[in-house]
Amino acid sequence: MRxxxxxxxxxxxxxDADLALGAGINVFIGxxxxxxxxxxExxxxxxxARSFRSGAKEALLQRGAAGLSIFAELRHDDERRVRLGLGRNGSRWEARVDxxxxxxxQLVRDCAVVCFxxxxxxxxxxxxxxRRRYLDWGVFHVEQLFLPAWRRYQRALKQRNSLLRSGDFITDALLEPWEAELTQAGSLIDAQRQAYLELLRPRLAAEVAELLPELGDIELRYKRGWGEGRxxxxxxxxxRGRDIARGHTTLGVHRADWSLAFERAPLREHLSRGQEKLTALACVLAQATLFAERRGEWPIVALDDLASELDATHQASVVRRLTAAGAQVLLTGTELPSALQSVPAQVFHVEQGTIAPLL
Structure with a gap:
């Protein structure tokens, strides 16, 4: 897709930015x-429907602006075209498709963007x-039933937490219906997450072998958020007693996590910052690869400040990989990265919020 x-x-x-993007690599320098x-972003x-940058949602709005809007024309690999719109006035988001x-x-199901x-x-x-966000985004795009199950779970979680904070008025009879709903929806979410991770595992192993061969084989570990076998x-x-004391639900799929362990770096603390970045890149590329295999087209790949995050060798490797895959790439830098000197790319210059193509 592009x-x-x-x-x-x-x-x-x-x-006020209006861009005509190329199907391959698009570079924004400034x-x-x-x-x-x-x-x-x-x-x-x-x-x-959220930013990859930290900070309050209010920071998205241009200073003095009443709202923001994003409009895109998206073409899928089967030539289907979709017009997408996302706007925000105050605290409310509004989405449009065609x-x-x-x-x-529905909006985010049509448009897939992975970002490093x-x-x-x-x-x-x-x-x-x-890590849960990363995992759930992947599951969402391969499992049609994930979103309704996730919504059911979040609604039940909110209700149970509200009851837990209600003090002396709480009873087992009030909690039981919401716990039943958490169990039913949570079990489905857990099964879908585990199935997705099994699909992801070999793709991730291949990416790690390419980017971090010195660390050896990897092990992907998953914690579902409550005791195994129960x-x-x-x-x-x-x-219940502990949850009432704390005022929130301490077990469930909202507490799930996953991690990677390497043969020669079994603990997260054994990784350097550079190795953490390359591991994260491997996760992004593995997820994009799995998306392409399941959906028949690559997601859009965003690479922010690539030259400062990766050395020249890894930059060139990533660029070659994405070019061969035919993925649309949105890439930023203060100057044209060395890895793109001999690669066809559409280049834009950005200055004080103004964007112009470089001919």
């Missing part, structure tokens, strides 16, 4: 703070929430 047109209004320093990353928002108002889930950026090492060294309903019942 974005042919991208229009951005009111996103950070991009007040000084730090010029707005390069915001272009990638706009594409990512269409795919995830001019019709839709749920956010300076904060990507958090996928390896950061909190479990980042039903979630049983665990929730046994933890």
């Amino acid at each position: 974005l042919e047109q991208l229009r951005v209004r009111g996103l950070r320093c991009l007040s 000084d730090n703070g010029a707005g390069k990353t915001s272009v990638l 706009a594409a990512f928002l269409l795919s995830h 001019g019709e108002s839709v749920a956010i889930g 950026e300076p904060g990507s090492h958090a996928l390896i060294a950061g909190a479990a929430e980042e 039903e979630l309903a049983e665990e929730l019942r046994s933890q």
